[in-house]
Amino acid sequence: IVGHHRLTSGSVAFEGKALDRSAAYDRARSGIAFVPQGREIFPLLTVRENLESGFAPLKRADRNIPGHVFELFPVLKQMLGRRGGDLSGGQQQQLAIGRALVMRPKLLVLDEPTEGIQPSIIKDIGRAIRYLRDQADIAVLLVEQYLDFCRELADEVNIMDRGLIVHTGPAEDLDRADVRKFLTV
Numbered sequence: 767i768v769g770h771h772r773l774t775s776g777s778v779a780f781e782g783k784a785l786d787r788s789a790a791y792d793r794a795r796s797g798i799a800f801v802p803q804g805r806e807i808f809p810l811l812t813v814r815e816n817l818e819s820g821f822a823p824l825k826r827a828d829r830n831i832p833g834h835v836f837e838l839f840p841v842l843k844q845m846l847g848r849r850g851g852d853l854s855g856g857q858q859q860q861l862a863i864g865r866a867l868v869m870r871p872k873l874l875v876l877d878e879p880t881e882g883i884q885p886s887i888i889k890d891i892g893r894a895i896r897y898l899r900d901q902a903d904i905a906v907l908l909v910e911q912y913l914d915f916c917r918e919l920a921d922e923v924n925i926m927d928r929g930l931i932v933h934t935g936p937a938e939d940l941d942r943a944d945v946r947k948f949l950t951v
Contacts, residue, residue: 767907768800768875769793780873794823797872803881803909805862809851813842816850816861820868828870834902835864838894856887863894874898875907880915888915895919913945 767778769790778785785793794800799820807816821829836843839860845853850861859879866874876895880888896919898904910916916923920937925948932948 767793767873768798770800791823794869797870798875799866799869799871799873800875801859801862801866801877801879803878805855805858807850807853807858807861807865809849811850812847813850813853813861814846817842817865817868820865823869831864831868832870834897835867838867838897839864839890856883856890859883859887859891860894863891867898871904873905873907875909877909878911879908880910880912888912892919913940913942916940 767780767785769785769788769792773786780793780796780798783796785796788796790800808819811819817831817835818829841857842861842864845857850858853861863874863876863879879891879895883891892915895906895908899906899919906919908916908920917937917940923933923935923937923940924931925933925945927948933944
C-alpha cells in the first residue's frame with residue numbers, strides 16, 4: 767500500500783487510481799502517510815525538524831504544522847527543540863505519528879503503533895486515532911497484534927495469514943477464539 771515492497775500478485779488502488787507501479791513518494795503525494803513499525807524518527811534532528819520532514823510531499827504554501835498535531839500530542843510542542851533520540855519510546859511514537867499528520871493524509875497507515883509503548887501512551891495514541899477517524903476525516907489502516915486495541919478502534923477487521931485475508935468482519939464480532947483459529951501455529 768505504501769510502496770515499500772513490490773507486488774507479487776494482485777493490485778493496489780487508492781481513490782480509484784492504480785498504485786501498482788507508483789513509487790512510495792508518489793503514494794505520499796496522493797495522500798497516503800505511513801508510520802512504520804519501530805518509528806524510524808531521525809534521532810539527531812530536533813522534534814521540529816522531524817515534524818518538518820513530513821513536508822516533503824507538500825507544496826511550499828502548505829508547509830506548516832497543523833494545530834491538531836499539538837492538540838493530539840501536546841508533549842511535542844513542549845519539546846520542539848529537543849533531539850528526537852532523546853525522547854522516550856512513547857514520545858517517539860507520537861512524533862512519528864505527528865510527522866505523518868503534517869502531510870495532511872487522506873489515509874494513515876500505522877504499523878504496530880503499540881509496540882514497546884507504555885500503557886498510558888497507548889491510551890493517548892488510541893485517543894488520537896479515534897479523533898483522526900471520527901473528526902479529521904482520515905481513513906486509518908491499523909496493522910496491530912494487540913487485539914483489544916484493534917477492537918476498540920476498528921470498524922472492520924481483516925486477519926491476514928501469509929499475505930492472504932483469511933477473515934473479515936466487524937471489529938465488535940471478533941474474539942480471541944477467532945484470532946487463535948486463524949493464527950495458531
